Amino acid sequence: MIVAGMNMMLVTRCLIALPAITQTMAREECFQDFQGQTMCIQLISRWTRPPLPYPFSIYEPQGQDVGNAPHHTFSDENQKVDEISESSGVEMDTEAELPKRSTARHKCVACYKQFKRKDHLIEHMKISYHSVHQPKCAVCQKLSKSFESLREHLTGPLSKAHCSGIFSDRGCNLCMNIFDSPSSLIKHKEACSLSAPVPFEKTLSNAESQKKISGAIDEKRTCRGPKAVAMDCEMVGGGSNGTLDLCARVCLVDEDENVIFHTYVQPQLPVTNYRYEVTGLTEEDIKNAMPLKEVKDKILEILNNGESTGRLMLDGGKARLLVGHGLEHDLDSLRMNYPDHMLRDTAKYRPLMKTNLVSHSLKYLTRTYLGYDIQSGVHDPYEDCVSVMRLYKRFRRQDHQVEEIGNQNTTGSFDSYKYKELEKMSPNELYQISKSDYRCWCLD
Numbered sequence: 074m075i076v077a078g079m080n081m082m083l084v085t086r087c088l089i090a091l092p093a094i095t096q097t098m099a100r101e102e103c104f105q106d107f108q109g110q111t112m113c114i115q116l117i118s119r120w121t122r123p124p125l126p127y128p129f130s131i132y133e134p135q136g137q138d139v140g141n142a143p144h145h146t147f148s149d150e151n152q153k154v155d156e157i158s159e160s161s162g163v164e165m166d167t168e169a170e171l172p173k174r175s176t177a178r179h180k181c182v183a184c185y186k187q188f189k190r191k192d193h194l195i196e197h198m199k200i201s202y203h204s205v206h207q208p209k210c211a212v213c214q215k216l217s218k219s220f221e222s223l224r225e226h227l228t229g230p231l232s233k234a235h236c237s238g239i240f241s242d243r244g245c246n247l248c249m250n251i252f253d254s255p256s257s258l259i260k261h262k263e264a265c266s267l268s269a270p271v272p273f274e275k276t277l278s279n280a281e282s283q284k285k286i287s288g289a290i291d292e293k294r295t296c297r298g299p300k301a302v303a304m305d306c307e308m309v310g311g312g313s314n315g316t317l318d319l320c321a322r323v324c325l326v327d328e329d330e331n332v333i334f335h336t337y338v339q340p341q342l343p344v345t346n347y348r349y350e351v352t353g354l355t356e357e358d359i360k361n362a363m364p365l366k367e368v369k370d371k372i373l374e375i376l377n378n379g380e381s382t383g384r385l386m387l388d389g390g391k392a393r394l395l396v397g398h399g400l401e402h403d404l405d406s407l408r409m410n411y412p413d414h415m416l417r418d419t420a421k422y423r424p425l426m427k428t429n430l431v432s433h434s435l436k437y438l439t440r441t442y443l444g445y446d447i448q449s450g451v452h453d454p455y456e457d458c459v460s461v462m463r464l465y466k467r468f469r470r471q472d473h474q475v476e477e478i479g480n481q482n483t484t485g486s487f488d489s490y491k492y493k494e495l496e497k498m499s500p501n502e503l504y505q506i507s508k509s510d511y512r513c514w515c516l517d
C-alpha cells in the first residue's frame with residue numbers, strides 16, 4: 074500500500090451524513106504514514122444548504138444563481154456522494170473524497186469534481202460557469218468559485234496534501250501565488266503586503282484641508298484621467314430610533330490614492346444618533362456642511378467626467394469607474410444613480426465573496442488580501458477608499474488569458490447546443506464552451 078515518495082497514503086475515507094436537521098456532516102479521514110501506522114481524524118463540517126429528504130434532494134450548489142439552472146434528482150445511491158460534495162458550503166476536493174468503488178468517472182477538467190454519469194457532468198458544467206477568470210490553484214491548476222474556496226483548498230482542514238505542502242513552503246497567503254523559492258517569496262511579500270495609509274488630514278496643511286472640506290474639486294487631479302475613482306460614505310443615524318443611515322461625510326480617491334473630493338454632508342433629515350464612536354462626527358461638523366444635493370452634483374461631475382448620460386449608459390466613454398464596498402448603499406444614501414456596468418464593488422465581486430455568495434467585510438478583505446488592519450477605532454473614509462482602490466487594482470492586474478474575441482457571451486453558451494451534441498463532447502470541450510457569469514476586473 075505504501076508508495077515511496079508520498080508523505081501520506083489515503084487508505085479509506087467515509088462519509089456519514091448525520092440527521093439532516095443538524096446540517097452537520099461528520100467525516101473520518103484515515104491515513105497511513107511511512108511506518109504503516111494508521112491515523113484517523115474526525116472532521117466535522119457544517120452543511121450549509123437546508124437539506125431536503127434524499128432522494129428528493131435537488132442538485133443546487135451553494136452560491137449559484139439557479140433561477141433557470143437545470144435541476145435533477147438522484148436515484149442512484151452512489152450519486153449521493155456527488156451531491157454532498159456539491160452542496161456543502163465549501164468546495165471540497167471530490168477527486169479524493171470519492172470512494173474508489175466505480176470504474177469510469179466523468180471528471181470536470183476545471184474543478185476536478187467527478188460524476189458517475191455524463192449527464193451529471195453536463196448539468197454541473199451548465200451551472201458552474203467555469204472560466205479562466207476563476208481563482209486557480211497554482212500547484213494543481215484546480216479552479217475554485219472564490220478565493221475563499223481556493224484558500225480552503227490550500228490551507229484548510231480538507232486541503233490537498235500535495236498543494237498545501239508546496240503552498241506552505243513558498244506560497245503567498247495574500248495573493249495565493251506560488252514562488253520559485255522561499256527567498257523569492259520573502260522578496261515578493263515586501264511588495265504584496267501593504268501597510269495602512271497615513272490619514273489624509275495629516276498629509277495636508279490646514280489650508281489644503283479646509284479646501285477639501287469645503288468640497289472643492291482639485292482640477293489638476295481630476296483631469297489627469299484616472300480610470301477609476303473610489304468612494305466611501307460615513308453614515309450617521311436618523312429616524313426615531315437612529316437606525317436610518319444618513320450620509321454625513323464622503324470621500325473620493327483616485328487610482329494614486331490622492332483625495333479628489335472630501336466633504337461633510339448636511340443630511341436631509343434630522344440626525345438622531347451621530348454614532349460618534351464609529352464616525353467621530355459631531356453636530357458641529359455637520360451644521361454648516363454642504364447640502365446633499367450639492368454633494369451629489371459634485372460627485373456626478375467627477376464621475377461623469379464630461380460624458381453625456383446617454384454615452385455613460387452605453388459604454389461609459391471617458392466616465393470614471395466607481396469603486397467601493399457596498400456601493401448600492403452609499404449611492405442610496407446620496408440619492409444618486411450610477412450605471413451598474415460602471416460599478417466595481419468589492420462586496421459584490423464574485424471571487425472575493427464567500428462561497429455562499431455573502432459579502433465579506435472590508436475590514437476582512439483588507440486584512441486577508443492586503444495584509445493590514447483598518448477600522449480599529451473611528452472609521453476614516455479615506456482609509457476605506459484606499460482599501461477598496463488597492464483591492465480593485467490588485468484584482469484588475471490578475472493575469473488571465475482573455476477569452477476569444479467574439480465569444481464574450483456570458484450566459485446561454487450551453488443553451489445553444491443540443492443535448493446530444495453536449496453528450497458527445499469531451500470534458501475539455503465542455504469546459505471550452507463554458508463562460509464566466511460575472512465580469513472579471515482583469516478585463517478593465
Ligand SMILES: [Zn+2]
Pocket residue numbers: 181182183184185186197201203
Ligand atoms: Zn467543475
Ligand SMILES: [Zn+2]
Pocket residue numbers: 205206471473513514515516
Ligand atoms: Zn479575469
Ligand SMILES: [Zn+2]
Pocket residue numbers: 210211212213214215226233236
Ligand atoms: Zn491544488
Ligand SMILES: [Zn+2]
Pocket residue numbers: 245246247248249250261262265266
Ligand atoms: Zn502575494
